[in-house]
Structure formats: C-alpha cells, structure tokens
Amino acid sequence: MKEFERKQLLERANKEGATIGASIPDEIEVQGDPVDLQKFVFEIKRRDTIPSGERERVDEAKKNLRRERVERLSKIEDNEVSYEEGEQLVESIIGIDRALNALDQLRPVDLEQEAQVQEAADQKRWMKFLNKALGRDGKNKGIRR
Template sequence: MKEFERKQLLERVNREGATIGVDIPDRIDVQGEEVELRDFVFEIKRRETVPDGEKERVDRAKKNLRRERLQRLQRIEENEVSYEEGRRLVESIVGIDRALNALEQLRPANLEQEAQLQEAQDQKRWMNFLKQALGRDGGASKRGGR
C-alpha cells in the first residue's frame, strides 16, 4: 500500500463523526471468537440500562472490542496489509466504533434508580420552597404574615 493510501485510511478511522450512518456489523471476529455483534448490542440496548447481572458481560465485550479495534488499526498503521484489506479493516473498525458508542451510552441499572431518587428529592425540595414562598408553610402562617 502506498503511504498516501495508508494515511487516507487512517484519516477515515479517526474522522469526527466517522460512525454516522454506519451500521453495526452483524457478525465480527473478536479475539478469535465470532460474535453476533448487532444482536448483542440491540439486545442490551433494548433494556436502556444494564442490569447488574449483565454489567460484567457488557464490560468484557467493550474491553474485547477495544482490543480488537486497536489490533486492526495497528495492522493499517504498520502497513501490514494491502489497500483493499485496509479498506475492509477500516469499515470493520468504524463498525466496532459504532457498537462501542451504543454500549457506552448505556447506564447501569443502579444509576437509573439513583437518578429517580434524586428527582423525587428535588421535587420535594421544590414543593417545600413553593410552600414557603407562597406563605403556605405552617410556621410562616402562624406567625402572622401581614
């Protein structure tokens, strides 16, 4: 592969918004094991939060995807492949990035519960503030407001 071709491929991988419009690959070989990547991501994504029992599985998948991405990128950086193979690697890297983005957006289930609790506490504080501001607080009205 020529140097300018290699640079073009690397630029495509590192381009801002490279994953826009890119599909998550159906299957991908990750660390020597074939993974049904699209099904896995959509299965986890459907839940919106990662249940405690699935957290380790998702973390392991993200770690393996990052490692696979790095290995593929290094093959291009070290000019170990033909231009055509480099193009296939770039497409797979961008697909891996798309899957990683989807998995990174997930929140652990306990964070969801914490956010709900925080919202309930905020609403309670707001209601107390309004009661005081409108003079409907039991203590303020007994003191003789006017």
C-alpha cells in the same frame, strides 16, 4: 500499499463523525472468536439501562471490542495489509466504533439512587394523603372548621 493510501485509511478510521450512518456489523471476529455483534448490542440497548447482572458482560465486551479495534488499526499503521484489506479493516473499525458508541450511551442502573428516588416519591404521596385527610389540601387555606 502506498504511504498516502495508508494515511488516508488511518484518517478515515479515526475521523470523528465516521460512525454517522454506519451500521453495526452482524457478526465480527473478536480475539479469534465469532461474535453476533449486532444482536448483542440490540439486545442490551433494548433495555435502555444495563442491569447489574449484565454490567460485567457488557464491560468485558467493550474491552474486547476496544482491543480488537487497536489490533485492526495497527495492521494498517504497520502497513501489514494491502489497500483493499485496509479498506475492509477500516469498515470493520467503523462498525466496532458504532457498537462501542451504542454501548457507551447506556447508563448503568444505580440501585441506590433509584431507591432514594422511590423513597422521596413515597414520602411525597404520604404527605399529600395526610394533608388531604387533615383538610389541608390547599383549598381551605386560612379557613378553620
């Protein structure tokens, strides 16, 4: 592969908006093992948050995807592939980036924060109930019976 072609491929692989409109590959080989990447990402993303039991699995998948991205990019950087193979690698790198973006957007479930929010809501409902029961629901301000 010619130097300008290699640079062009590297620029495409590292372009900021490269993932816009890109799709997550159905299946990809990561560290020598086939992974149903699209199915995995959609399964996790469907939940909108990462359940505590899945957090380790998602973190491991993200780590492996980042490692695979670096390995594929280095093949282009080290000029180990033809231009055609480089184009395929770039497309797979963009797909990996798209999957990583989707997984990075998920927020972990913070159980402690969720418990605090729930407790605050419970206290608010309780105070509203008490005020209504005691005749202090705001309608009779200043009037005593």
